[in-house]
Amino acid sequence: MSITAEVIQKDKQYSVPVAGRPDFVLERGEGVTVYDTEGKAYTDWVAGIAVNSLGYGDKELMKVVAGQMDTGLIHVSGLYHTQALVELAELLCANSFADKAYFCNSGAEANEGALKFARKLAYVNDRKNKTKTVSFSKAFHGRTMGALAITPTEKYQAPFKPMMPGAVVGEFNSVDSAKEVIDQDTAAVVVEPIQGEGGINIASAEFLQALRRLCDDHDAVLIFDEIQCGLGRTGELWAHSFSGVSPDIMTLAKPLAGGLPIGAILATDEVAGAMQPGDHGSTFSGGAVVMRAGEMVVKRVLSAGFLEHVKETGDYLLERLSEINSPHIKDVRGRGLMAAIELDVPPGDIVAQGYEHGLLLVNSGPDAIRFIPPLIVEKRHVDELVEKLTLILEGIDGDA
Template sequence: MDSINKTDNFVFQTYQRQGKALVRGEGVYLWDEDGKKYIDFLAGIAVVSLGHCHPKITEAISRQASTLVHVSNLFYTMPQADLASKLCEKSFADRVFFANSGAEANEAAIKLSRRYFQKKGEKDRFKIITMEQSFHGRTMATLTATGQDKIKDGFYPLLKGFSHVPFNDIDALKNQIDETVCAIMLEPVQGEGGIIPADPDYLFAVRQLCNDKKILLIFDEIQCGMGRCGTLFAHELYGITPDIMTIAKALGNGFPIGAMLATQNAATGFDYGSHATTFGGTPLATAAALEVMNIISQNIFLDKVHQIGEYFKGELLKLKEKHTKVVEVRGKGLLLGLEIDKDAGFFVGKLFEKGFIINGIQDKILRFAPPLIIEKQEIDKLILALDSLL
């Protein structure tokens, strides 16, 4: 029985998969079981940002796997210490909590923001405001925080203490503020919601609002962070910082790891025993992530991402000028969306047949989140294929 039949027979049917099994990857390329080669413009959903089987990441994992894999967070380990230090050095943050995924990192941020105020005696401050069309995860707290009804279908009743407002609408946000609000949580660039960047004036106003009302500001950078938008963290494009930030996906280049970063002030919400995880920040995961950070945080690397992202977006805009089926092009860096006037699934399937891996979101949006090492020649091939399909 092959991998497709075994998966269909024994794995929960929660994913609509392409009808091929992928068996190998190298750089921006993937191969299926029949030997067909694909250019990857999805990177495992903005995860494999340094490409498949990057030699330095492979070497770091292999070296650590032969040294120390897991001891629990009851002990100190050097890879975790080094990664935490590096993340704080390269960000606004003073403290890091390690988790296994983006959803877990967001869960930690939700818990931290509530406990921060409860430790101060403000027990009525528990409400978290998030954005419509946002996506924050699949746990009960994070799907409640998510601003998309389809994610919540079948899981009611949801948790109390969350409300949603339209993205990029500061008046709507202000109207939701009362004495029960402890945090505002948003993605600087909405990923699953349709590749929608925050308006600079809006994000500045949100930061000011949080300052004035003494509300914690949480940025979910799980998809848009880690170099994806051309800066190490997406909020750097806007010149403001949050109190709490969550990252995951590209942090391990495919090895599962998530992290919640916070200022020293916000971090006081947690103390001994208040939050924990068995596998968060293992020596193996943090060794992989440290090597990722060493590469992605270099200015020369980020400058290249910015340049390639601008080129890619420019080529997509040319398609918009040429084809009436293209409604809009949007995004930052190498997180780009092409909105079309018909079912995105048609294009996803046809491009897969032609040897390109992308995916569709919100029914009519093609999402492009390739490895950050993508070059112009691969982009040109995709644009040519898109042009012919349009």
Template sequence: MQRPVTRQDFDQWIVPTYAPANFVPVKAEGSTLWDQQGRSYIDFAGGIAVNALGHAHPELQLALQQQAAKLWHTGNGYTNEPVLRLAKQLIDATFADRVFFCNSGAEANEAALKLARKAAVDRGFTQKNGIVAFDHAFHGRTLFTVSAGGQPAYSKDFAPLPAGIAHAPYNDLAAAAALITPQTCAVIVEPVQGEGGVNPATPTFLQGLRELCDRHGALLIFDEVQSGVGRTGSLYAYMHYGVTPDVLTTAKALGGGFPMGAMLTTESLAAHLNVGSHGTTYGGNPLAGAVGGKVLELVNRPEVLAGVKERHQWFVEALQAMDQRLKMFKEIRGLGLLIGCELNQNYRGKAKLINQLAAREGLMILIAGADIVRFAPSLIITQPEVQEGLVRFERACRAVAEGASI
């Protein structure tokens, strides 16, 4: 018989790269979780924008169970039916002609950046290797992607970093234009910055980047790891903006909780990743393909995408009303169900405290830096769950306003 495990075991056994909450979830359904003591929590975090259809969705369970009874894994020396079907779903739903499957958003971005440099070399432009990214971006934790991310706190301890990467302020087209040259092979940008503060791009900014990339022969890469799969109310955020990238990366919600990522691109660009030039052992796993296919089928429906926009209004209207009472937020922003509440001057640096006190109230939320509370709940979260979660959130915020601490 196995001995019980506790939150304290984390501190003894796990590499201390995380500081998880003081409770251990053991069961979940919809947008509610329960911990080891049976206490319930409403989930506004969504596994960091992963659980697009909530927890234990019956159709995802069935897809996984049925595939698990057939074929789990073969490696990349073989293909499989579920991943081929998912590839066709993504191609039919987007600009893309080809798909590369992997396990995470970082891997998808790594593949995109490698593709940009290899495409330039293959075309005879051996010096065309510059990459332009943006301040406060987040593209992953591999050495290449953490260097492209515009947050030095995540990269400074791992020098020397990959060279040839420059950063401009987000939403500053003039600054980007000054960096994009004939030696630029790619511009990588999040249509909505998630970790960097829930900052939506302006249409002018993304349109301008498209024009600059066309002018200089650079690839435009949209990192839609957090904004994709219905999160903004469109299947992918590029559809919301009407700007089509050359390469798109997707992960998080694509597997609905099962680890998977993908890089989408065009026929001509895909040809540069020829046999042996890139790979992954687990990417395109049949289990991931089966679950991802069902996620995409369920999310890419007009009523679900319209429901995301409706739920955005539920949140924003309630948060604005709450702020009238507490005077805590400088700005409430975001698209769809990726929402950020920036704390005003009186509450700067208190986002983590609000997160911790929310957990005490039975609510799971996210932060995006020291000053921004972030919500990324299920795309089908119910109105009663939203209402009760926001009641708990207000109690946590009121406690902060009254001087509470942990």
């Protein structure tokens, strides 16, 4: 039996079947390309779901991780100080609205923690009824029970009801709807400045500004979930910058440690000040190897020319995608290297054909393909993508 066949068979036998994986086995990566066990190359427009922003095999990242491993200090738990943790916390605070950082291990965990921070603030202010959490249509905030409760997709929630009480949903980008759902009992308002899983939907500056005002008026904590859209993906360090307003909390995860598991909650002193020893924690929080990787990634994103490259390549991606002449494309949208084409055919069919053409693609919501590549992707990769997508879409025309 080939290695490919053996891995696929064992996956069927031993893995909990929560993911439908295609019939190839990835073995190594370099730059923006991954290779399977048969040696086939795939240009990666997924980046481990918006994670591998430095691509594969970044020499500096590997050196930093190996260097920290060499100290023997991989993990010490949150019980002890490490230089690695405070250096990443300082770097993130120095480059954002935040005064304090808390580290965890995933996006969902960051959002869980953020909800607790908001609830604790209400609690110390003696506002015991202030327990409502507002999120918005098509949002995705994660799959743990709190994060799931604010992810209003019926198919994700249905088997796991009842949800956490007090989760209320407004309409994304509707100021009127936000006014209706945010009130004195609202502890937290959570929003993605650009929705990643829900179809690459960009919040308007007006909407984010209105949320800021409504949160101020009702003493609610405004949480920007930049787990997918943050840290350079839009060509700005933070996706919300264009709005001119800052949140009280921002959650980060995916790209922050170059592919190692991480989450972060960045908060103002006011919010963080409500948290006391024992209120929150996680065994793996702030592991030294992960922190060193995070510091290196943030410094790279801040280095000269990096964000300009994202912006320029992102503009080119949108321009070239808009040029594809196919009746199946209903819309092209995005910002920086976070883009989507909305289709009138199932995105799964295009993703499957992408594999045959040596492309890794992923859907966003039920009717769009999303492009969230490593941020080091180049214009020549965009040209290859557009050429192959055009062929795939023409094939679909032929079938029709």
